[in-house]
Amino acid sequence: MEELVQRAVARDVAAFSLLARQHQSKVRGLLLRLTRGNHALADDLAQETFLEAWRAIANFRGDSQFATWLYRIAYSRFLMGARKRKPDDQLDDWQGEAPSGEAGTHARIDLERAFAKLSPPESASLTLCFALGLSNTEAADALNMPLGTLKSHVLRGREKLKALLGGP
Amino acid sequence: MNDAQLDELLSAPLPERDAGEFSVTLMEAIARAQSRPARVFSWITIGVLTAVIAAAAVYGAAVASHAALGTQPLLVPVLLTLLTLLLSYVVFQAARD
Numbered sequence: 439m440e441e442l443v444q445r446a447v448a449r450d451v452a453a454f455s456l457l458a459r460q461h462q463s464k465v466r467g468l469l470l471r472l473t474r475g476n477h478a479l480a481d482d483l484a485q486e487t488f489l490e491a492w493r494a495i496a497n498f499r500g501d502s503q504f505a506t507w508l509y510r511i512a513y514s515r516f517l518m519g520a521r522k523r524k525p526d527d528q529l530d531d532w533q534g535e536a537p538s539g540e541a542g543t544h545a546r547i548d549l550e551r552a553f554a555k556l557s558p559p560e561s562a563s564l565t566l567c568f569a570l571g572l573s574n575t576e577a578a579d580a581l582n583m584p585l586g587t588l589k590s591h592v593l594r595g596r597e598k599l600k601a602l603l604g605g606p
Numbered sequence: 607m608n609d610a611q612l613d614e615l616l617s618a619p620l621p622e623r624d625a626g627e628f629s630v631t632l633m634e635a636i637a638r639a640q641s642r643p644a645r646v647f648s649w650i651t652i653g654v655l656t657a658v659i660a661a662a663a664v665y666g667a668a669v670a671s672h673a674a675l676g677t678q679p680l681l682v683p684v685l686l687t688l689l690t691l692l693l694s695y696v697v698f699q700a701a702r703d
Contacts, residue, residue: 451636458632459625466628467620481628488632489639549615568616596612603607603615 443504446495454495458488461505464570465512471565472516474554483519487512502579506572509580513562520558552602560595563588652694660687 445453465487469480490511498507553561559581566577567588578588607615663686 451633451640454636455629455633459629462625462628462632463623464620466623471620484628485632485635489635492636493639545615546618564616565620568613569618569620596616599616600607600609600612603612 440504443498443500447498449495454492457504461508462488464505465508468509468562468565468570469512469516471550471553471561472513472558475550479519483512483515486515490515503576505570506576506580509566509570509572510582513581516558548603549599552599555602556595556598557591559583559587559591560598563591564595564599567592648698652697656687656690656694659690663687 442453442457446457462484466480466484469483469487470477473480473483487508491508494511498504502510553564556564562581563577566572566580567574572580574585574588574592578585581588583591667680
């Protein structure tokens with residue numbers, strides 16, 4: 439376990455604050471994709487994720503990467519939130535804005551719109567395995583699902599994306 | 607779009623998000639979460655304090671009423687209890703600020 443994580447496990451607020459700064463962007467990015475571009479909801483869920491992580495940090499044993507542990511909390515917070523949301527508040531199409539000043543912006547927007555058509559497990563599986571660089575095993579651990587299930591979500595998600603983005 | 611193009615698009619890192627305001631809000635939430643047990647404890651303490659003082663006042667008034675207070679034996683304990691509640695409220699406000 440890296441030193442910063444060890445200090446956080448010993449309930450060092452400063453160390454946890456540094457860890458939160460290091461990981462916030464990726465956790466918020468994952469949640470933004472899951473909430474289909476709803477920035478406010480994604481950030482609320484990210485706050486809940488880090489707050490829960492702080493409460494449970496003493497239970498972190500270092501069996502997985504700290505980031506993987508955070509993604510697991512984030513995904514479970516998202517699922518809990520989705521269960522509580524009223525039917526009127528369900529997330530449908532991509533609600534985000536175009537990221538400015540980025541190369542390939544149009545392709546990116548198209549990708550995010552296509553991601554909004556995927557189921558949460560497909561979206562999370564693809565994001566963890568590709569954009570966040572987790573191995574299949576780590577992603578399955580983060581999403582609390584068997585490895586085979588994760589692989590089928592990745593496969594199905596890719597096929598859907600290809601169809602949505604005009605693949606052959 | 608072929609597989610390679612899709613892989614490239616999927617593997618692009620997620621847009622970087624600024625930590626500033628998010629971190630400040632998070633640290634405030636953690637500070638609130640950390641102070642919660644202390645706040646709960648202070649409320650319990652104040653409750654116990656109120657009960658003890660009220661009981662003592664009632665007892666004192668009951669004893670005194672036999673000698674001097676005559677027709678209004680509950681006046682003193684009621685005033686003391688109100689004073690205790692007022693002080694408790696002041697203590698709570700101070701603790702919250």
